[in-house]
Amino acid sequence: MTNENTLRDRAQAFRALHVPGRPLVLPNAWDAMSARLAEDAGAAAVATTSAGLAWSLGAADGDRLERDRALDAVARIAATVRVPVSADIESGYAKDPAGVAGTVRAVLAAGAVGINIEDALYEEGSGALRPVAEQAERIAAAREAADAQGVPLFVNARIDTFLRGAGGVDATLERAAAFRAAGADGIFVPGAVDPETVRALVEGIDGPLNVLVGPDAPSVAELAALGVARVSAGSGLAEAAYAVVRRAAREMLDAGTYEAQAQGLDYGELNTLLARER
Numbered sequence: 001m002t003n004e005n006t007l008r009d010r011a012q013a014f015r016a017l018h019v020p021g022r023p024l025v026l027p028n029a030w031d032a033m034s035a036r037l038a039e040d041a042g043a044a045a046v047a048t049t050s051a052g053l054a055w056s057l058g059a060a061d062g063d064r065l066e067r068d069r070a071l072d073a074v075a076r077i078a079a080t081v082r083v084p085v086s087a088d089i090e091s092g093y094a095k096d097p098a099g100v101a102g103t104v105r106a107v108l109a110a111g112a113v114g115i116n117i118e119d120a121l122y123e124e125g126s127g128a129l130r131p132v133a134e135q136a137e138r139i140a141a142a143r144e145a146a147d148a149q150g151v152p153l154f155v156n157a158r159i160d161t162f163l164r165g166a167g168g169v170d171a172t173l174e175r176a177a178a179f180r181a182a183g184a185d186g187i188f189v190p191g192a193v194d195p196e197t198v199r200a201l202v203e204g205i206d207g208p209l210n211v212l213v214g215p216d217a218p219s220v221a222e223l224a225a226l227g228v229a230r231v232s233a234g235s236g237l238a239e240a241a242y243a244v245v246r247r248a249a250r251e252m253l254d255a256g257t258y259e260a261q262a263q264g265l266d267y268g269e270l271n272t273l274l275a276r277e278r
Contacts, residue, residue: 011113011152014084020229027106028233030056032080036273039081049090052238062122071110078111086114090150097141099121104145117196127165136182143183162191176183180207193217202227
């Protein structure tokens with residue numbers, strides 16, 4: 001089987017996991033070990049968190065990490081797990097649609113079969129969203145680049161209306177319709193977890209809805225009952241992991257004790273996970 005056929009098969013398998021009412025649950029990873037741990041816990045696929053990945057590479061999130069460094073990390077993750085991998089590519093690691101197309105080709109070369117692409121602008125600290133038509137062009141470029149290679153890449157269009165206070169349900173549905181028409185397969189609306197809002201989005205979007213979850217969000221079962229098709233932790237797991245690091249470091253330095261390390265995973269268990277062949 002050629003690499004192209006393998007990618008196509010993985011992409012089709014990943015696409016089939018998006019079922020409204022039976023959501024794909026993604027504890028997002030940021031490096032090879034977190035990806036292997038998610039897979040070992042039973043994740044049907046692995047999705048990266050751009051924030052966690054950037055932090056692990058010494059960069060801040062928000063279009064500050066170079067594309068090659070980001071996709072090198074994605075390639076390591078894809079080479080470590082057996083399940084399909086989706087890459088969070090922020091706003092595309094590019095200034096124009098042609099650049100987004102180049103990013104998608106690099107994503108496929110890295111072995112990933114899905115992408116998240118967001119509509120937020122980060123230039124000069126802007127809190128704005130890209131104009132709908134401009135973002136639709138970028139999504140269309142991503143779709144065309146993948147189709148040209150014969151891989152049904154799952155394009156998850158992130159809409160930051162709720163996250164940035166830039167609009168409610170109506171504005172989100174307008175963007176979702178335009179992005180779906182441009183070739184997006186799914187719609188990701190972080191910041192929308194209120195059940196009534198989620199229900200309105202599910203009913204108004206012609207495609208699978210992805211929500212971002214955390215401690216205050218409805219359970220997976222509750223989101224499934226609302227018709228959600230994908231549930232993501234985003235940077236939440238990375239944030240939790242780094243909280244343990246800070247707690248343990250402060251304890252060692254301030255109290256000279258080590259209790260924060262007591263819940264750590266065993267060295268041998270972790271080493272064995274990565275010693276296993278893919």
